[in-house]
Amino acid sequence: MNAGIRRLVFLAGVGVLCAWVIVPIYLIALGAFSGRTGVFRWPKSLWPSEATLASLQAFLAIDGVGAAAMNGALVAGLTMLFSLLIGAPAGYALARYAFPGATLFRLLVVLTRAFPLAILALPLTVTFIRIGLYDTALGVALIHTALALPFATLISASLFVGIPRELEEAAWVFGCSRIEAFRRVVLPLALPGLAAAAIFAFVISWNEVFAASVLTVRNKTLTAYLLTVLAESPLHFRFAGGFLLIVPSIIFIFAVRKYLFAMWGIANR
């Protein structure tokens, strides 16, 4: 085959795969912006004819949607905070110290990923009712942290491995204590990566639906709320809700795109 034609076929393949990702997102956006009547129009046009904010506004005006969105953001924020506060020190220990039990700890962390953790929320309903965590943002955030913690630990371990130990040692020589050296030398270098890990934890929590639905009644996250009302919602509400779920995810993946591979590369070995 001619090299030029081969190149063309290759580029067409790349283009088709890009379209495979983007076109469905465009179509649900179209569904979300086409209003109540637009959803039932037949046959549909693939171009926006009468863009309207009516569906999105009506969806946001439903009693409970705003609260659920706020609650989802709160749960995801807490998850982000917890998984970083608990995961980063553990990652630092794995990266900097050789200690008996390190392998065992790493195994525990890796093992949690081989389990469908969200399902384990089932017995927690009973425990959570007893200790008053049922139907609270804190309760959902705790189980979401269990989901995000393995990632946060392994990602931060790989980040800290990537920062030369010599920098830290130089700081000790100049009279910094261990904590001071960490705060003034290591932390600034690791911060962007840690932020990426935190954002990833946010996305995990924002998207999780099973545990969030099972552990709440009134204080649902947006994803869990949508799942609960799905059966009785008209189509244009479903599309508006689906679109609103996707928007923050796309922004966040864009924000962490540089770290996506550093995060997954070493974290998986």
Add this chain to the structure above:
Amino acid sequence: MQQSRFVPYLLIAPATLFLTLLFVVPLVQTIALAFSDGGAPSLGNVRKMAGDLNFGLSIRNTFLLVLTVIPLQLGLALAMSMMLQKISHGRDLVLWIWSIPLGISDLAAGLVWLSILQDRGYLNSLLFAAGIIEGPTNWLSYEHPISLFVGVVLAESWRATAIVLVILVAGLQLIPAEYAEAAEIFGAKPWTRFRKITLPLLKPSIQSALILRTVLAFEVFAVVYALSGRNYPVIVGEAYAWQQVNQNNGVAAAYAMLVMAISLVATLVYLRVLRVRPETQP
């Protein structure tokens, strides 16, 4: 430094405590809940689960879905990661576009494909314009089990190929370029280089991608629910229904145990079949 011996344990203590409280304890509780009735050990919940109308169907459906989607995703992700190596301009943009679905939840992915596949959706509009169908057709009803299945496969492949891709691309970056170059000098064709060099060296990444993806795939539920309600029963969907609709957490826990056992077996199979010998890796 005498004190520094305790430092690492101090650092991992919170994580260990947390994982014990929210992973090990619920795990034990789930087992207890599934195999007891009113505090006494009993197989009642398991029997109730096995006698349920949807039980066999949900297992069959879940396995069918996993066995279709996982090979599809691995093949697609491998092809995409190989293509990325050949792109010179705009590689970052293409990579970002291909990894967008990474952030999209299963529920949202189901809704995205609902907008396309619903009876008055975009697919039917296209088919209508092409003269293939005469009017709105409901592809997602239980009367069309095959098109319903294809719809779920499409949505799952669309959403979750990105995670496999990202893990594979990250793994490819760790393979030194010299190996492929050496093979090329000795006359190996691209396909031979892929099969004899890239694939074996990529095995650890393929293994972890498959484990992660398969465990998540057996948990599939929201995608299916968004597309078809309970027209296509899956295992975790049944667990959800027993918990939320029937208010019976014993049977729900029995379903949870089932998913857990299947995931564990799948993980062990991958660890065994894709065994990585350290001496074969750079």
